[in-house]
Amino acid sequence: MNLFADAIAWLLDPANWGGPSGISARLLQHLAVSAVVLVIAAVIALPIGGLIGHTGRGKQLAVMVSGGLRALPTLGVLTLFGLWLGIGLRAPVLALVILAIPPLLAGAYAGFESVDRRTVDAARAMGMRETQIVGKVELPIGLPIVVGGIRSAALQVIATAMLAAYLADVGLGRFIFEGLKTRDYAQMLGASLLVILLALVVDGAFALLQRLVTPTGVRLARSARTGTEPARKRTPARRTITEGNPV
Amino acid sequence: MNWLVQNLGLVGELLLVHLALSVPAIILSFVIAIPIGYLAHRQRWARGVLLTLCGVLYAIPSLALFIALPAITGFGIRSPLNLVVALTLYGIAVMVRTAADAFDAVSPDTRLAATAMGYSAAGRFWAVELPLAGPVLLAGLRVVIVSTVSLVTVGAVIGVQSLGSLFTDGFQRGIVAEIVTGIVATMVLALVLDALSVLAGRLLLPWARRAAPGRRSSSQAAPIEAGEPA
Numbered sequence: 001m002n003l004f005a006d007a008i009a010w011l012l013d014p015a016n017w018g019g020p021s022g023i024s025a026r027l028l029q030h031l032a033v034s035a036v037v038l039v040i041a042a043v044i045a046l047p048i049g050g051l052i053g054h055t056g057r058g059k060q061l062a063v064m065v066s067g068g069l070r071a072l073p074t075l076g077v078l079t080l081f082g083l084w085l086g087i088g089l090r091a092p093v094l095a096l097v098i099l100a101i102p103p104l105l106a107g108a109y110a111g112f113e114s115v116d117r118r119t120v121d122a123a124r125a126m127g128m129r130e131t132q133i134v135g136k137v138e139l140p141i142g143l144p145i146v147v148g149g150i151r152s153a154a155l156q157v158i159a160t161a162m163l164a165a166y167l168a169d170v171g172l173g174r175f176i177f178e179g180l181k182t183r184d185y186a187q188m189l190g191a192s193l194l195v196i197l198l199a200l201v202v203d204g205a206f207a208l209l210q211r212l213v214t215p216t217g218v219r220l221a222r223s224a225r226t227g228t229e230p231a232r233k234r235t236p237a238r239r240t241i242t243e244g245n246p247v
Numbered sequence: 248m249n250w251l252v253q254n255l256g257l258v259g260e261l262l263l264v265h266l267a268l269s270v271p272a273i274i275l276s277f278v279i280a281i282p283i284g285y286l287a288h289r290q291r292w293a294r295g296v297l298l299t300l301c302g303v304l305y306a307i308p309s310l311a312l313f314i315a316l317p318a319i320t321g322f323g324i325r326s327p328l329n330l331v332v333a334l335t336l337y338g339i340a341v342m343v344r345t346a347a348d349a350f351d352a353v354s355p356d357t358r359l360a361a362t363a364m365g366y367s368a369a370g371r372f373w374a375v376e377l378p379l380a381g382p383v384l385l386a387g388l389r390v391v392i393v394s395t396v397s398l399v400t401v402g403a404v405i406g407v408q409s410l411g412s413l414f415t416d417g418f419q420r421g422i423v424a425e426i427v428t429g430i431v432a433t434m435v436l437a438l439v440l441d442a443l444s445v446l447a448g449r450l451l452l453p454w455a456r457r458a459a460p461g462r463r464s465s466s467q468a469a470p471i472e473a474g475e476p477a
Contacts, residue, residue, distance in 0.1 A: 003318040071393050071437045073400040075411055076430035079418035083426065159308030166404050167418065176314055180324075180405060189318055192311035203306040 007189035021174065023194070030171040033164070034157045037096040041153060045104035046146070053112025053142070054134055066106035074099055074160050082167035092164035099160055100153040107149010111142030143213045151206035158199050250424035258432060265409040265436060269395045272331050276338025277388055283339070284346020285372070297343060304340040309333065309401050325406040334398055338391045345387025349380035382455040385448040389441050396437040400429070410436070
């Protein structure tokens with residue numbers, strides 16, 4: 001347990017928090033990069049995923065992108081972009097955006113796809129326009145799954161931003177690569193514990209958000225689902241595509 | 248292409264090392280996750296606890312786990328064993344939920360019929376529940392295979408050799424071909440192992456193909472629960 005005590009001592013030492021390469025600066029960088037990446041990727045992926053889920057067209061594309069990119073090693077993408085774009089923030093940001101798109105796309109697609117087609121038909125029969133169906137029916141009902149996709153993407157980005165420190169002077173990963181060089185295990189373990197805590201807090205926050213955005217009707221229907229006839233789905237969506245990899 | 252031709256030996260060697268790291272982790276996580284998943288399927292109280300634990304484990308960034316694990320296990324950071332343990336944990340985190348779903352998907356009528364025919368609890372598990380859960384378990388195994396093979400490469404940044412070493416080495420020496428070779432080799436390895444698992448599934452689970460079309464198992468209707476801890 002001595003190792004953990006040392007790591008916590010490192011984390012609590014005020015001398016390690018200040019300065020341009022202190023814990024607070026690195027933590028802020030890590031959060032800022034993650035947030036920027038997540039927003040860019042969401043602006044690209046969520047509308048496309050929603051459109052695919054709404055129209056049912058291009059489903060193959062969504063499955064291919066989200067399934068095929070799963071096998072893509074993140075470190076390979078990062079280093080490749082690092083060589084192409086040089087040292088600096090552009091390479092890791094671009095690589096992280098690409099890696100964040102599959103879970104977002106899959107979440108948006110699966111969320112819109114999950115809405116019972118009878119509900120959509122009913123909305124259409126009541127005279128709703130397509131934009132209203134998307135905004136007032138499909139989005140609210142599918143939102144928990146869409147948020148689930150954002151949750152996977154956020155975790156993936158936070159984890160991969162650690163690796164980004166291998167090619168740019170940014171984020172909490174720096175402590176690990178510095179620690180490897182100077183054989184400072186307390187620093188490496190301390191930074192690791194901090195990132196684990198960060199990931200768990202973000203994960204918990206999104207879990208809470210998922211619960212908050214679940215419409216009451218959906219929650220009631222879910223708990224009463226046994227015994228009712230099965231929902232009419234365009235296709236039975238497979239669960240695996242909404243989940244990313246651990247990274 | 249030139250780089251690959253000149254370094255074919257190195258790539259082959261790293262491929263074998265990569266296999267030696269990923270295959271034990273895949274098999275271990277599969278074998279360990281099945282009893283845990285069965286427990287989650289049988290006991291309502293265990294389900295919440297176990298699936299939450301798996302969710303937490305799943306959320307931990309790999310680099311942080313690679314660094315933090317030695318403080319608990321006592322293995323060195325650069326030890327291949329450390330990597331295998333970490334990868335096994337991730338595999339378990341992915342697989343337990345699928346295993347619980349897989350056992351949930353076995354029809355209660357079938358289970359009752361087996362009990363009525365005189366199967367003991369253990370006999371029913373081996374002869375009825377496990378084979379019927381097979382197709383969904385296989386789907387989970389495929390996810391574990393692909394993610395494990397990809398994750399092994401991360402070990403390269405802390406000094407554990409694998410195909411990921413082509414990324415770090417290529418980056419430091421500025422050889423694009425080396426990195427591209429690493430990416431392609433990792434993906435091909437994942438695809439080959441995936442294909443082998445599908446083939447094994449065909450041989451071991453011949454009933455899966457007949458039953459699959461049109462059957463609506465609970466695991467297929469589960470996207471709503473996907474991201475939430477139960």
